[in-house]
Amino acid sequence: MNMMSEAAVEKALEQKMTEANYKMMGKDVSVYYGEKRALFDVNLNVRENTVTALIGPSGCGKSTFLRTLNRMNDTIDGCRVTGKITLDSTDIYDPSIDVVELRARVGMVFQKPNPFPKSIYENVSYGPRIHGLAKNKADLDVIVEQSLQKAGLWNEVKDRLLESGTGLSGGQQQRLCIARAIAVSPEVILMDEPCSALDPIATAKIEELIHELRTNFTIVIVTHSMQQAARVSQRTAMFHLGLLVEENDTDKMFTNPDDQRTQDYIMGRFG
Amino acid sequence: MSQVVSATTTAPAGAATRRDIGVKRRYAAERRFRAYGIAAISFGLLFLFVLLNSVVSKGYTAFQQTMITVPIEFSEKVIDPTGKRAENPNILVMANYPVLARDAVAKVLGVDVKNRAAARQVSELLSDSIRVQLRDIVQANPSVIGNTVNVTLLAHGNVDSAFKGQIDLSVAESNRKISDQQLTWINTLADSGALSKHFNTGIFINGASSRPEAAGVGVALIGSAYMMLIVLVLSLPIGVAASIYLEEFAPKNRFTDLIEVNINNLAAVPSIVYGLLGLAVFINFGGFPRSASIVGGLVLTLMTLPTIIIATRAALKAVPPSIRAAALGLGASKMQTVFHHVLPLAMPGILTGTIIGLAHALGETAPLLLIGMVAFVADYPTTPMDPATALPVQIYMWANEAERAFVERTSGAIMILLMFLLVMNVGAILLRRRFERRW
Numbered sequence: 201m202n203m204m205s206e207a208a209v210e211k212a213l214e215q216k217m218t219e220a221n222y223k224m225m226g227k228d229v230s231v232y233y234g235e236k237r238a239l240f241d242v243n244l245n246v247r248e249n250t251v252t253a254l255i256g257p258s259g260c261g262k263s264t265f266l267r268t269l270n271r272m273n274d275t276i277d278g279c280r281v282t283g284k285i286t287l288d289s290t291d292i293y294d295p296s297i298d299v300v301e302l303r304a305r306v307g308m309v310f311q312k313p314n315p316f317p318k319s320i321y322e323n324v325s326y327g328p329r330i331h332g333l334a335k336n337k338a339d340l341d342v343i344v345e346q347s348l349q350k351a352g353l354w355n356e357v358k359d360r361l362l363e364s365g366t367g368l369s370g371g372q373q374q375r376l377c378i379a380r381a382i383a384v385s386p387e388v389i390l391m392d393e394p395c396s397a398l399d400p401i402a403t404a405k406i407e408e409l410i411h412e413l414r415t416n417f418t419i420v421i422v423t424h425s426m427q428q429a430a431r432v433s434q435r436t437a438m439f440h441l442g443l444l445v446e447e448n449d450t451d452k453m454f455t456n457p458d459d460q461r462t463q464d465y466i467m468g469r470f471g
Numbered sequence: 472m473s474q475v476v477s478a479t480t481t482a483p484a485g486a487a488t489r490r491d492i493g494v495k496r497r498y499a500a501e502r503r504f505r506a507y508g509i510a511a512i513s514f515g516l517l518f519l520f521v522l523l524n525s526v527v528s529k530g531y532t533a534f535q536q537t538m539i540t541v542p543i544e545f546s547e548k549v550i551d552p553t554g555k556r557a558e559n560p561n562i563l564v565m566a567n568y569p570v571l572a573r574d575a576v577a578k579v580l581g582v583d584v585k586n587r588a589a590a591r592q593v594s595e596l597l598s599d600s601i602r603v604q605l606r607d608i609v610q611a612n613p614s615v616i617g618n619t620v621n622v623t624l625l626a627h628g629n630v631d632s633a634f635k636g637q638i639d640l641s642v643a644e645s646n647r648k649i650s651d652q653q654l655t656w657i658n659t660l661a662d663s664g665a666l667s668k669h670f671n672t673g674i675f676i677n678g679a680s681s682r683p684e685a686a687g688v689g690v691a692l693i694g695s696a697y698m699m700l701i702v703l704v705l706s707l708p709i710g711v712a713a714s715i716y717l718e719e720f721a722p723k724n725r726f727t728d729l730i731e732v733n734i735n736n737l738a739a740v741p742s743i744v745y746g747l748l749g750l751a752v753f754i755n756f757g758g759f760p761r762s763a764s765i766v767g768g769l770v771l772t773l774m775t776l777p778t779i780i781i782a783t784r785a786a787l788k789a790v791p792p793s794i795r796a797a798a799l800g801l802g803a804s805k806m807q808t809v810f811h812h813v814l815p816l817a818m819p820g821i822l823t824g825t826i827i828g829l830a831h832a833l834g835e836t837a838p839l840l841l842i843g844m845v846a847f848v849a850d851y852p853t854t855p856m857d858p859a860t861a862l863p864v865q866i867y868m869w870a871n872e873a874e875r876a877f878v879e880r881t882s883g884a885i886m887i888l889l890m891f892l893l894v895m896n897v898g899a900i901l902l903r904r905r906f907e908r909r910w
């Protein structure tokens with residue numbers, strides 16, 4: 201009893217000490233879809249300028265957790281979130297928090313590339329335009345160019361900015377979606393299996409991009425590929441059946457995990 | 472390992488006695504299905520052909536009208552025997568103009584107008600509407616009085632039918648609408664070039680008339696156009712707004728389910744019920760005038776709304792959720808998501824639904840009968856509050872007329888209605904092309 205409370209205190213202290221480093225913190229996060237509970241008291245913190253990978257078998261709740269971070273779950277009927285999630289120590293589920301503002305700070309890239317069926321330019325400029333980030337057309341042009349450059353797409357599309365975004369290849373479309381997300385200068389970018397619909401070459405490009413983006417953004421990525429998690433992330437969290445099994449440095453996770461289930465999953469023994 | 476190898480080596484051996492997996496049967500079924508499809512389409516095309524053929528073969532003659540061109544002497548003796556037209560302009564209104572025309576035709580035919588029976592037969596060659604035609608000429612330019620001018624006069628409906636060969640000449644003369652003497656005259660006039668067929672502009676611009684040669688769908692066209700405008704202006708925004716609310720914003724609960732069921736049922740309500748509703752609400756309670764296109768437009772709006780709402784909701788549902796997620800993920804509000812992304816993508820579907828609804832409304836007759844749009848309206852309606860008829864109602868009314876010349880006009884009016892529809896559809900298709908986008 202004494203030992204446990206001591207450990208709890210120690211943990212609390214550690215949390216307090218490093219709170220400044222945590223961009224987002226999830227405390228006792230549970231998610232229900234109607235009667236069904238999809239997440240069970242998950243405590244997971246996301247460090248600033250770090251790539252955090254969420255891994256686990258299908259249906260383990262990693263995407264659900266990701267979507268709680270910018271309240272995309274709000275759009276699902278009957279979805280209920282309990283617990284506390286903070287962004288820079290503000291509770292994002294507080295009634296005073298505006299979800300539009302939150303999503304401008306926490307951007308998202310989806311599994312399937314989903315550019316708007318509009319021009320490449322319009323795709324990237326849409327976010328800055330609705331948030332009023334550019335005063336005039338020249339500002340907007342600058343934002344579009346910078347975003348496309350950061351997404352490593354500028355050289356490929358600079359001559360055809362007015363062509364449809366849906367005419368690009370799958371990998372280019374996904375990078376366009378990333379450019380679109382970073383055009384609104386978010387602080388955190390959530391990526392939900394961004395490479396699962398792409399070929400290995402496009403995947404390599406995106407992974408390289410994630411590496412570069414890390415200097416400016418905090419990234420949380422859900423992936424089914426162990427190799428990808430190992431390659432791009434510094435921290436890895438393993439989910440199983442709605443529970444957070446283990447969260448650790450990626451190196452340690454893939455060499456010497458604390459939990460047997462992590463070991464089994466990484467070795468391919470289940471999932 | 473050895474097991475795996477043996478498994479793969481046995482496979483080709485089994486190929487010799489391959490199991491019948493019914494490939495032939497499946498292809499036969501497919502061929503059968505295709506044949507059914509082709510048969511169904513041929514059946515439809517056949518009926519379309521029969522329909523169009525019957526309408527066009529009966530109706531194309533309606534776009535030609537027999538006219539008689541004769542030199543008319545605007546005799547002062549007939550128009551103004553007392554010479555007081557300067558003091559009393561009514562004299563020019565009341566003058567006996569048909570006599571002028573009769574005398575002119577009689578002169579060409581060499582008929583003595585003193586023979587009253589022959590003179591009556593001559594005047595029966597001409598439409599009664601020439602009275603108005605000649606009066607307008609004289610009133611516009613009183614200086615023609617005393618001069619002789621070539622005027623193209625509308626022939627009587629019976630002459631028109633006879634000249635087009637639509638009157639059965641084997642019938643006894645006494646039972647015919649046109650006498651042998653008149654037929655001879657018609658041939659004489661046609662040979663001299665005085666009587667000939669002209670393009671019938673009257674059918675497009677004239678109002679109602681009991682004389683088939685002077686009857687046209689002008690009023691009906693304007694009435695239908697007003698109603699389509701009212702239906703479009705009211706039902707498109709209301710329908711789209713309702714669908715967007717129901718589809719994107721409304722909570723999903725018993726109440727919205729009930730609304731949905733009701734909308735689906737309303738789409739199936741017989742249109743005459745809407746006519747009764749319009750009669751009760753707009754005319755009896757709202758105090759709108761009867762026979763007015765505004766009431767027709769409102770009734771047809773009510774009738775069209777369910778169609779537009781159902782089509783719009785289907786179109787909104789068909790927009791991929793990934794587009795909504797993308798916009799929401801960027802921090803667009805729900806409203807921005809819907810209006811910037813979802814609605815433009817749903818636009819082609821919405822337009823399709825709207826055009827189906829409008830086409831339906833354009834051809835609707837039953838509710839208009841109840842609100843008094845089945846009326847004899849000869850003057851153009853200047854506003855939607857004025858009495859008017861509608862194209863389908865005009866067709867219905869002409870179909871009830873006894874004269875032979877109204878038969879071709881009924882088919883002619885059907886062709887005009889179909890053209891109206893075609894123009895609307897082409898407009899909608901062009902609009903849809905503009906909005907169509909891939910995703």
